[in-house]
Amino acid sequence: MPISPLTAALDMLGRDSRLGTNASETVSYLMDLLYYGEFDILEQVSSGEAYERVNLIGTKGHEGHDEPLWLIGLFNSSADPAPSRWASLDGKAFSPRVDTAAGVIRGLGANAKLDVVLKILAASRFRLEELVRPVYIAAVSGEEAVGSGVRSLLASGPTPRGVALVGAPTNLELWADHPGCVTLRLELTRRLRHRRMPPSRGFFEVEVDGRSAHAQLGRGLGDDAIAAGLAVLSRLRAHGELRLLELEAGESANRVAGRCRMRIATSFDEMPDLGPGVVSRPIEDGAALPFPVGNLFKAWLRARDAGVAAIRERLGIPRNARGARPAVPVWTGHLKTHRNAVEGHLTFWTGPGVGVQEVCEGFAAAVQNALVGVEEVEVDIVVLQDRPPLAASEDDGPLRDLAKSAMRAAGLVPTVAAGTLTSDAGLLRAAGVPSLVFGPGRGAGDLYRDDESIPLAHIDAAYRFYVALIERWCTRRG
Template structure:
């Protein structure tokens, strides 16, 4: 869809005039400088920067320590009593890792981009949301009254186990919300559905014996291989019933550890498995079906035991293509002068919890490209895309919260 920067009311144009690309870029840079690598549990420094920016903009701000130095933040632009708009993000970033051509936590500006760990995933999106909300605080001066609040929710630990969003949904927000925009990097595509993710870990216990007479033992690695065959078969079956938006659920055996030595029948083996989830799929039900298949295949008999457990889950979601949150965001992007499209996302995000546990319709929309730029050396984001995202957030709020 081509955007032509048309169809803006006088009030909308007035609000958007308060969005400045340089301001977003500088806030992004400040957030990047506040390293918040995960693992590490150091999101507090980045949240301090975000909190100061939100308080300076006049928002109501609260924080809650999910763990030591790991605070969730909720910043609210108060408005009417009707349903509001939530913007969701996370403060943690993956470790910088090797291969950088400059210090990953000293932001560098070049070729219209900001370089540094977290610029794309997702401190640029957080900065765009703050500046959009700051612009919206001027709406009444242009005769535009918001019917509900706009709220930024920034959680910890999204890149690992999701303890931040799990804590947030159990506390439940005070307001009701017409929708949630997850400000993850989608290259300014309006993503109306995401697969979820889960980790399933399997421990197989056999019995050690001398390899010269393997029949005396029970080989845990051989049992693991049979389980991998079951997983491979199910993966192929899932692919035969792919969804047009999100494809299908997938299995990936990511780690395998086992054995005691080459001359010993392996007494133990461990499998670490990633199972991507379609919306409404329950990883615990999936694990139970796998246990049943293992029993039916007689893998866990005659001295072999198998333990299957879910160690992480992040639900998926899908929002209808004609939902006002989707259509309003699309018009906001295109009327703001940028091209966009509507699609699904192969990645998972915290939006699934908000959709499943709070019943809030969700989309994902933000600056940067998760595949080309995130989690890589010399991560960067286009400053022009930061501005476009902020304009889209502000316009969506103005139109959704009439």
């Protein structure tokens, strides 16, 4: 092993563009680990509707008819949490460090990025001649909110073989079930026409603070800035006339929005007291301002609500295993106005047997019906990502049994469970690869927070587990 798991974890977290390093350094560091681990390396780049994705595939072992072990992990950080105080990091924004007193390692992306490093280090312990089955490491860009490179990985070559263990913060449990998800972008565009700014007395910028968290835990951990921003608009309308000029809120479709920023024109000169967490300031004279989008924004909300109401009961959530049933079936995590458009991103969590086409068609039909009579508005609905649900299968039996044996060898209780985070395991299983989910990290409660962390004990335990699993699947000692 060229480097200790803890040292590698800190090195990985330190390679973040928000720390002043080039974004490519994360990929370069992973390639170095693969090189020193004697892997053959393939770098794959693909462009999607909204994101560019990079995959690093490291292969080790003799190619043949034997089924490989795929160890798959993500290496992207998510958007910044809000607020971003990072008090637990002594004011060093995003800087990773070991918090011995709390028994954790802190840093942005800890619950995703560290897992793939541990997999590489575990596989690096084995010499090529020891392997009777190959081990493949796939470090794929993306995270739960934006999809990953697994689809391009599956599309780039022959039908994959073997078995797969997909990374996610499962609290060191083995997941055989989780829901699926479909993320849509709903955009309404108003055809260009001549407009004038209506007369107004006041022009203000309004900032509403929330607290970001995973949408499935938002009621307990997060404060939704989108909901708070809409409530602010309602209070202001009760105070006088108001025109919405601009709004931007939220970071991604699976998160409780941490911030909302608005520009408004009003019939009053002074803003009323809007309570804690809301700051308003006059817009300077001479500032360039967009035309009002209030009517278009109301149409977007009406269309969104109609679409959600039409599809909510068709998402199949009760078909998930009990532990895999999401508390929140639908979430709007991002809203943004443009000069003549309003767009928002929504995530729908799904159960077995519910496909992306069913979700899209039901949602789109209801949206169109809600906009009947609204003139000069065009509707665009785009699928940003979809992940099939994962449901326990007899095909996973051999992998599940070996994984439980590896957990015992690593000193873990061999727990097979279910969770509400989504992964790409369902995609792999649909492609014929038996797949399960496992990883360090306590779960969704630590995601998208300004004190994101992972227990130090998870680093060593996950590393030992991956070593034991590779030994059992890929060597004669297993």
